[in-house]
Amino acid sequence: VAKKSTAGVKEPLSRERIVDAAIALADAEGLEAVTIRRLALDQGVTPMALYWHFKDKDRLLDGIVERLVASIDLPAAERADGQPWHLRLRVLLGEMLVVLRAHPAVVPLVPTRFMLSEPGLDVTECALTLLHEGGFTPEQSAQLASQAMMSIIQLVTGEPGLLVGEEAVAREQRLRTKRAALQSLSPERYQRVLASAEGFVACGSETAYFDLGLDLFIAGVRGVAPEPA
Amino acid sequence: VAKKSTAGVKEPLSRERIVDAAIALADAEGLEAVTIRRLALDQGVTPMALYWHFKDKDRLLDGIVERLVASIDLPAAERADGQPWHLRLRVLLGEMLVVLRAHPAVVPLVPTRFMLSEPGLDVTECALTLLHEGGFTPEQSAQLASQAMMSIIQLVTGEPGLLVGEEAVAREQRLRTKRAALQSLSPERYQRVLASAEGFVACGSETAYFDLGLDLFIAGVRGVAPEPA
């Protein structure tokens, strides 16, 4: 009857398409590029068109986070059943890590929005259950769950050598500048900083970096846990 | 001779005055209120006047962070001499905590700017020295120093019940909304979240909160440290 999805016919907007475009744009040009007007331009539409799909920009950003968090593989974390709680917690955090690592540019949006969506609450419930097994009170669990999430975020956004958006295009140049700045420091006053300089500007092994980050957090929770595990 | 600092005579602008005003404004109305134009308005000056003192807005923000970081009591951390490294590291982080807690609104500016100023480098050098004592390689030390700083930042900005800027004026209202959102959750599906609900919306004891946060990090570093301490 009517033409459907033929070439050149533009599909109507939808929340999904907008969120897709926003994530892709952030990946390519950084979070600052994600603008109502820019998004509209890319979709060949008026800025106000977006306001039919989202109440305001903030809800759109909420949507981005929900999309990310929803793709966390929660079952994988539950498959580690039978293992001690801290090991299962590590698996859960590892699953969060792989999801967020894929889109580092939007990760800064996560902390304030994580518990605003159903998928985020599911992940939180899971983490809290594991911490309960570790013997923590509900209050302590709440704090530790928050800090666990923040540790992951921090690992992703703080990865040395990670450059996002337009920074990425002039990548080599950026790194050289940073290295130069560090190397111009007084060798006697900043002995340790200079020795660690390379560690601040890039990371030798990505897996070593993320493993140490996870180890650090897990060792911490175990250290403060009442139940010897 | 000439009138000097009499009432009604407006002192000229200066980098110090601008940074002062910016911090005060952030404390009072949140970081979004800190705008070149708003700052100029408050100082009774044209927006472009600020560009004589700072190259652009980013350098102004750098200035804010430098001011904060410079007020970290580094000697206090060194006074703990003779104590084991992890204890001295805890003291150092505690000093950072008191400084940042005083101005939570500007804390989000810190991570990317911390090592851009001399005071920040001094603090970093100090932390790296302690980690070296703990037996870490320079690379590991670099990562752990970054994560230490991020843990502090996260503790301050993540304090449950903390509201910044205009959020603060409608404080009670905000908290009630948050509580209501949590309480409307399915009791069987989100059992743990509900049990921890109060911990997500406010914190019973500020000192317990910050102590657990510091304990967590220190236990973590000790746990992954090669040197038994």
Place this chain on the structure above:
DNA sequence: ACCTGAACACCGTTCAAGT
């Protein structure tokens, strides 16, 4: 239901000019 047009109140920043 889904989108446009015009307008408003904001931003940061440049550039030439004033004292």
Place this chain on the structure above:
DNA sequence: ACCTGAACACCGTTCAAGT
């Protein structure tokens, strides 16, 4: 040295209107 005036290229958002 320190600041102003006018202008530019952006923002998010509202409101009334179109199909």
